[in-house]
Amino acid sequence: xxxTAPPTAPDTVVxxxxxxxxxxxxxxxxxxxxxKGMRVLTPGYPGFxxxxxxxxxxxxxxxxxxxxETVDHLAGVIEGLDRPPIIMGHSFGGTLTQLLLxxxxxxxxxxxxxxxxxxxxxxxxxxxxSLFPILNNxxxxxxxxxxxxxxxxxxxxxxxxxxxxxxxxxxxxxPAPGSxxxxxxxxxxxxxxxxxxxxxxxADRAPLLFVTGGEDHIMPPSVNRxxxxxxxxxxxxxxxxxxxxxxxxTCAEPGWEAVADAALDWALAHARAPQGAGEPA
Numbered sequence: 070x071x072x073t074a075p076p077t078a079p080d081t082v083v084x085x086x087x088x089x090x091x092x093x094x095x096x097x098x099x100x101x102x103x104x105k106g107m108r109v110l111t112p113g114y115p116g117f118x119x120x121x122x123x124x125x126x127x128x129x130x131x132x133x134x135x136x137x138e139t140v141d142h143l144a145g146v147i148e149g150l151d152r153p154p155i156i157m158g159h160s161f162g163g164t165l166t167q168l169l170l171x172x173x174x175x176x177x178x179x180x181x182x183x184x185x186x187x188x189x190x191x192x193x194x195x196x197x198x199s200l201f202p203i204l205n206n207x208x209x210x211x212x213x214x215x216x217x218x219x220x221x222x223x224x225x226x227x228x229x230x231x232x233x234x235x236x237x238x239x240x241x242x243x244p245a246p247g248s249x250x251x252x253x254x255x256x257x258x259x260x261x262x263x264x265x266x267x268x269x270x271x272a273d274r275a276p277l278l279f280v281t282g283g284e285d286h287i288m289p290p291s292v293n294r295x296x297x298x299x300x301x302x303x304x305x306x307x308x309x310x311x312x313x314x315x316x317x318x319t320c321a322e323p324g325w326e327a328v329a330d331a332a333l334d335w336a337l338a339h340a341r342a343p344q345g346a347g348e349p350a
Contacts, residue, residue, distance in 0.1 A: 077342050079155045079176045081108040082333070083147060085169075087160025087184070088245035089216065089225070091117050091124065094159070097321055098329055105333065110154075112146045114139045124243045128213035134246045136253075136265040140168050147174045153275070153343055155336040159320050160184055160288060161249065163279075164266055167296075170275050171268040176340040179332040181280040182288045182317050183296060184253070187267040191295040199224035199287035203250040210251040213244035224287040228316040237318065270299040276306035276339040280332060282315035306339060 082102050084095045092111035099109045115138055116130035124131060143165060147154060153176040158166030163183020170178050185191075203214045216224060218238045226234040253266050279297045281290035290311055300307040310331060312319065319328050 077152065078337065079153065079340050080106075081110060081150055081152075081154035082336075083143075083154045083156050083175075084109065084111045085143060085156065085158035085162035085165050086111070086113070087158070087162040087182075088249065089221075089242055090160070091121055091241070091243060093121055094241050094320065097325060101326065101329055102333065107333070110146060112143055115142045121241065121243055128244045131213040131244050131246055132211070132248075134249075136165075136168075136249065140165060140172075144169060144172055144174060152176075153341070155179070155333070155340065156275075157181065157332055157336070158183065160317065161253075163288075164253070167268055167277070168266065170277060171272065173274065175275045176343070177276045177278075177336040179278045179280060179336055180293070180296075181328070181332065182282050182285050182319060183279060183293055184288055185266075185292055185296040186299075187253075187264050188270070188299060189292060189296045191292050193289045193291055195286040195289055196292065200250060203245070203247055207251075209247040212247055214247035214250065215242065215244035224317065226316055226318045226322070227286055228284050228314065228322055229318070237321070271302045272305075273303065274305045275341050276336075277308075278332070278335045278339075279307075279309045280319075280328065281309065281311050282317060282319045283311060283313040284315060285317045285319070287317050308335075310335070 086092055086094050092113045095111045102109045114134055156166050156169055156175040156178040159181045161184040163180030164186055166178050166180050167186050202216055202220045203209055218235050221238045221242055222234040226237050279293045281293040294309055297307050297309045316322060
C-alpha cells in the first residue's frame with residue numbers, strides 16, 4: 070500500500086471462493102496482492118480447511134453444508150479484524166459477499182462472475198445448460214454433486230482448450246452442495262417469503278462492484294447486471310465492470326492479473342471509512 074494511504078484505508082482483502090472450488094482457487098491472487106502490500110485472507114467454507122483431494126474422497130461435509138452457517142463463519146473471520154476489509158467473492162462467493170455486506174461488513178466489495186441473490190430472475194440458456202448436470206436428478210439436491218471434465222469445460226473454462234481445462238479440473242474441482250444449486254439456482258424465486266440468499270436491496274451498505282465475463286456460461290453478464298440493478302434504490306454505490314472475452318474462470322485464466330488489478334484499484338478507491346474514523350478523540 071502507498072505510504073500516503075490514510076491510516077483507516079483497508080489493509081486486508083478477504084477472498085471468498087465459489088462452488089465447485091476451495092480457497093486453492095485464489096492461489097495466484099494471494100502472493101500478487103501481498104506484493105502490493107495487502108494482507109490476504111482466503112477463508113474456506115466450514116469444513117473446507119482440508120485439501121481438495123481430501124474433500125473429493127469424503128464429500129459428506131460438502132453435502133451437509135448450509136448457507137447460514139457459511140455466512141456466519143465468514144462473518145466471524147471479518148469481525149475479528151481490526152478494521153473493515155475489502156471483500157471479494159467469485160461465483161457463489163459473490164452471493165456470500167452480498168450477504169456479508171448486508172450485515173454491515175466490509176469497507177468495499179467486488180463480486181466477480183457472481184451467482185445472484187434472491188429475486189434475480191434472469192436465466193440465460195447457457196446458465197441452464199451449465200447447471201443442468203446438477204438439476205437433472207432430484208436426488209442430487211441431497212448430496213454433493215460435481216461436474217465431469219466435459220461439463221466443467223463448458224461451465225467454467227470455455228475459453229481454454231480441452232487439455233488446459235482438464236488441468237484446471239484436476240487441480241481445483243470438487244463437488245458442490247447439491248441443495249444450494251437446487252434451492253438458490255432454481256427454487257428460491259418461487260418460494261413464498263424470504264429465503265437464505267435474500268438481501269434488502271434498498272438498504273445502505275459498503276460500495277459494491279460487479280465484474281462480469283463476456284464469455285461466462287454459468288453466470289453470464291446479464292445475470293450480474295440484473296443483480297446490480299436490484300440495488301438501484303440503495304444509497305450505496307453499485308457499479309458494473311464488463312470484461313469481454315473472459316470465462317467463469319476469469320480469476321485464473323490468462324490475463325487474470327488485469328482482473329485482480331481492476332478489482333483492487335476500484336475497491337481501494339471507493340472504500341468506505343470505518344464509522345468514527347477521522348473524528349476527534
